[in-house]
Amino acid sequence: MAKYADIVDIIAPASAAQGKRVDVTVKVKNIDPIYDHVVACLVIVDGLRFIDEVAIIDSGETHLYSGAFLMAGGDVTIYAYSYYPKPYAVPTEWILDDTAQKNVALAVVYKGTITKKELDYEDSWRSIPVYNIPTGTRVRVRITGRNDMASNQKMGAWWQVKDPGGGVVNEYSKWETSWTGPGNAQEFVGSSFDLNKVGTYTIAIQLFMNPAAEVVVDDYYGTLCKVVAAVPEPEFSGFAVKDYSKS
Amino acid sequence: MYRNQYQTLEQLLGGVEVAPSGKLTVMRGDTVRVTVGFSYRGTALSFGLRVAIGNKGVTFDEIAYATKPTISVPASAGFLAYTAYVDISTAAIAPQADLDLYAKLTGLPGADLLTPYYLNVIDVLGAPEFQNFAITDYSKV
Numbered sequence: 001m002a003k004y005a006d007i008v009d010i011i012a013p014a015s016a017a018q019g020k021r022v023d024v025t026v027k028v029k030n031i032d033p034i035y036d037h038v039v040a041c042l043v044i045v046d047g048l049r050f051i052d053e054v055a056i057i058d059s060g061e062t063h064l065y066s067g068a069f070l071m072a073g074g075d076v077t078i079y080a081y082s083y084y085p086k087p088y089a090v091p092t093e094w095i096l097d098d099t100a101q102k103n104v105a106l107a108v109v110y111k112g113t114i115t116k117k118e119l120d121y122e123d124s125w126r127s128i129p130v131y132n133i134p135t136g137t138r139v140r141v142r143i144t145g146r147n148d149m150a151s152n153q154k155m156g157a158w159w160q161v162k163d164p165g166g167g168v169v170n171e172y173s174k175w176e177t178s179w180t181g182p183g184n185a186q187e188f189v190g191s192s193f194d195l196n197k198v199g200t201y202t203i204a205i206q207l208f209m210n211p212a213a214e215v216v217v218d219d220y221y222g223t224l225c226k227v228v229a230a231v232p233e234p235e236f237s238g239f240a241v242k243d244y245s246k247s
Numbered sequence: 248m249y250r251n252q253y254q255t256l257e258q259l260l261g262g263v264e265v266a267p268s269g270k271l272t273v274m275r276g277d278t279v280r281v282t283v284g285f286s287y288r289g290t291a292l293s294f295g296l297r298v299a300i301g302n303k304g305v306t307f308d309e310i311a312y313a314t315k316p317t318i319s320v321p322a323s324a325g326f327l328a329y330t331a332y333v334d335i336s337t338a339a340i341a342p343q344a345d346l347d348l349y350a351k352l353t354g355l356p357g358a359d360l361l362t363p364y365y366l367n368v369i370d371v372l373g374a375p376e377f378q379n380f381a382i383t384d385y386s387k388v
Contacts (some may be wrong), residue, residue: 230324231322231323231324232289233289235288236352237285238285238286238328240267240283240284240285240363241281241282241283241298241365242266242284243266243282244264244265244267244271244279244282244348244368244369245265245279245280246279247334
C-alpha cells in the first residue's frame with residue numbers, strides 16, 4: 001500500500017507485434033488527503049527505462065506519466081515504480097512508494113498470400129478472369145494460398161461468386177484439415193456450378209489463418225469470367241428455291 | 248388460260264420471277280437465275296451451293312447446273328435468313344418441256360442439304376429457226 005503515490009493503473013495493450021510501438025501510460029494518484037507531493041515515476045521494460053519523470057501531484061489528484069517502447073521478439077513485462085523525496089524541502093533521497101506491473105504478449109502477425117485464382121473450364125485450370133465462356137458451361141473455382149509465416153499454419157478460404165445480376169451462384173468456406181508448412185501452398189477447390197447468364201461474373205475471396213480467432217491474411221475482389229451467348233451447332237432451316245427467272 | 252399465255256410471254260422477254268411450282272419457259276441458250284433461301288444458326292460456316300436442271304427419275308439426271316463455290320455465314324445464336332443465287336446456262340439443254348429443278352448446299356460438316364425436287368417447272372424451247380426458205384412463185388399483180 002502506497003504512502004502517497006499510488007500507482008492506480010498501467011495503460012498498455014495486452015499484445016503487440018514485434019517491432020511495433022507500444023504506448024504506455026501510468027496513472028499515479030496522490031492519496032495524501034492534505035498535502036501536495038513531488039512524485040517520481042520510473043517505468044522499465046527489459047531493463048530499458050522509458051519513463052522517468054518527476055511531477056508535483058496535488059492532494060487527491062492523479063497524474064499521467066507517458067512513454068513508449070518498441071516491442072521485442074517475445075512477451076515482455078512493464079514494471080512501474082513511484083517515489084517520493086525525503087526530506088521534502090531539500091530532497092536527498094527518493095523513497096520507493098509503490099510498484100505495479102503489466103504483461104504485454106507478443107502478437108503473432110499472420111502472413112499469407114493468394115497465389116493462384118483459377119477456373120476449371122473445358123477440363124483445364126485457367127487463371128481468372130476468363131473470357132468468352134458460352135452460357136451453360138459448368139465450372140469450378142480453385143484458390144491457392146501460400147503460408148508466408150516461419151511456422152506451420154492452418155489456412156482457410158472463403159469465396160463467393162455472383163452472377164451478372166448479383167445473385168450468389170457459388171460460395172465456399174473451409175479450413176484445411178491439417179497444416180501448411182512455411183512457404184508452402186494449399187489448394188482449395190469448390191463445387192461445380194453453371195454459368196447460365198450472359199455478362200460478367202465476379203468473385204470475392206478471403207484467405208484465413210488462425211482458426212481460433214480467424215485473421216484475413218489476403219483477399220481479392222474482381223472479375224471471375226465473362227460469359228457470352230452460346231452458339232449452337234450448325235443448323236439450317238427452310239432451305240428451298242425461292243424463285244427462278246430468265247436473266 | 249389467257250393469263251398463263253401472257254405470263255409465258257413475259258417470261259420469254261425475261262425478268263419475271265417464277266415461284267415454285269410455277270413454270271418458266273425459256274429459249275435454249277437463255278440463262279436461268281435460280282434464287283434459294285435458307286435460315287441458319289450456329290458457328291461461322293462456309294459452304295457451297297449447287298443448282299441443277301434436269302430430269303428426276305430414280306435419281307436426278309442433271310442436264311445443266313451452276314455452282315457458287317463459297318457462301319460464308321457468320322456465327323449466330325439465332326436463325327438468320329439468307330438468300331443466294333446462281334445463273335444456269337441452258338445452252339446445253341436440248342429443247343424439251345417439263346424439266347425439273349433442285350438445289351443443294353455442299354461442303355457442310357455433315358451430308359449435303361437438298362431442297363425438295365421441283366418437277367415440271369422449266370420448258371426449254373428451241374432457238375429461232377427457219378426452214379425451206381425459198382421463192383415459191385412469182386407473177387404479175
